[in-house]
Amino acid sequence: MLNHDPVPGSRHATMRRFWRIFRLLALLSMIIAAIAVFIVARGDTGVHVHMLVATALGVGLTVLLGTGLMTLVFLSSASGHDETAAGPKEQGKE
Numbered sequence: 001m002l003n004h005d006p007v008p009g010s011r012h013a014t015m016r017r018f019w020r021i022f023r024l025l026a027l028l029s030m031i032i033a034a035i036a037v038f039i040v041a042r043g044d045t046g047v048h049v050h051m052l053v054a055t056a057l058g059v060g061l062t063v064l065l066g067t068g069l070m071t072l073v074f075l076s077s078a079s080g081h082d083e084t085a086a087g088p089k090e091q092g093k094e
Contacts, residue, residue, distance in 0.1 A: 010079070018075055025067040033060030 036059040037052050 014075055014079060018071060021071050021075075022068060025071065026064060029060045029063040029067065032063050033057075 033056040037056045040055050041047055041052055
């Protein structure tokens with residue numbers, strides 16, 4: 001039988017918390033992408049604009065995906081749903 005969340009409205013609070021963290025991480029990924037583009041552009045004078053755009057998109061989206069997934073892991077752990085999904089622990093075993 002499913003155990004529902006006992007606190008009403010906690011889903012809304014969790015979503016607000018996720019989007020607040022995600023906005024900060026989006027800013028972080030843009031900063032990291034700008035640094036990566038600067039490093040690539042500084043290293044070679046013959047770099048085309050296409051290479052800089054590809055670098056910015058690749059680095060930015062990769063950082064955004066990784067940090068977004070880690071945010072979901074931390075929020076899932078903080079909500080207590082992981083313990084519910086694991087089931088009751090047996091006595092004497094850890």
